[in-house]
Amino acid sequence: xxxxxxxxxxxxxxxxxxKEPEAKPARPRRSPLSLVVRFVAMVFAFAFxxxxxxxxxxxxxxxxxxxxxxxxxxxxxxxxxxxYLDQPEMRDAIKxxxxxxxxxxxxxxxxxxxxxKTRGLLRIALLTAVVMLLVEFAxxxxxxxxxxxxxxxxxxxxxxxxxxxxxxxxxxxxVHKKPAARKAAAEKA
Numbered sequence: 774x775x776x777x778x779x780x781x782x783x784x785x786x787x788x789x790x791x792k793e794p795e796a797k798p799a800r801p802r803r804s805p806l807s808l809v810v811r812f813v814a815m816v817f818a819f820a821f822x823x824x825x826x827x828x829x830x831x832x833x834x835x836x837x838x839x840x841x842x843x844x845x846x847x848x849x850x851x852x853x854x855x856x857y858l859d860q861p862e863m864r865d866a867i868k869x870x871x872x873x874x875x876x877x878x879x880x881x882x883x884x885x886x887x888x889x890k891t892r893g894l895l896r897i898a899l900l901t902a903v904v905m906l907l908v909e910f911a912x913x914x915x916x917x918x919x920x921x922x923x924x925x926x927x928x929x930x931x932x933x934x935x936x937x938x939x940x941x942x943x944x945x946x947x948v949h950k951k952p953a954a955r956k957a958a959a960e961k962a
Contacts, residue, residue, distance in 0.1 A: 814886065815886065818883050818948075819887055822879075825879045825880070829876065834911060836918050837918030838917055844918060845920055847922040847923055848923055849923070853922050853923075854924050874929070874932035877928070877929035879936060880936065881897055881901065881932065881936030881938075882939075882940050884897065885937065885944070886944055886949075892942065901929060901933035901934075902930045905929040906926055909925055
């Protein structure tokens with residue numbers, strides 16, 4: 774009978790007893806060296822982003838009084854591209870189109886390193902388009918000899934996506950790799 778009684782107490786105690794919360798697994802700690810490397814990479818990326826912003830401002834926001842008669846606002850995607858391609862010198866078209874694409878590449882490489890939550894084609898495209906729209910609005914509204922051109926925004930965004938796909942995604946993952954992923958990669962090697 775004692776056996777039955779102790780068994781029934783255990784069963785009834787189990788239903789009323791408070792469940793203890795399960796302990797969360799401990800987060801793996803980053804080694805001090807990996808923290809230093811990550812910090813240095815972030816500082817370099819930030820410094821390059823500042824340098825890129827300065828170059829972007831110099832290239833796009835400096836007045837060009839000689840171009841006042843040549844500039845026109847373009848709100849129709851492809852209109853400026855057609856004008857570039859219709860020029861007699863193909864070199865000028867390549868310079869205009871290629872320059873706008875190259876201007877976006879550093880953005881696609883550096884932004885995911887500085888802000889890892891921006892990783893992803895759609896996020897990079899949206900962020901680049903917003904920043905370049907702001908630059909183009911400033912050009913059109915504030916700078917003499919410059920005008921808003923939607924094709925520049927499209928080409929800059931394409932350049933950022935190219936930079937992201939070629940290098941930005943990989944560099945961002947390398948800099949912001951989780952400690953468990955680092956350990957698994959080290960064990961694999």
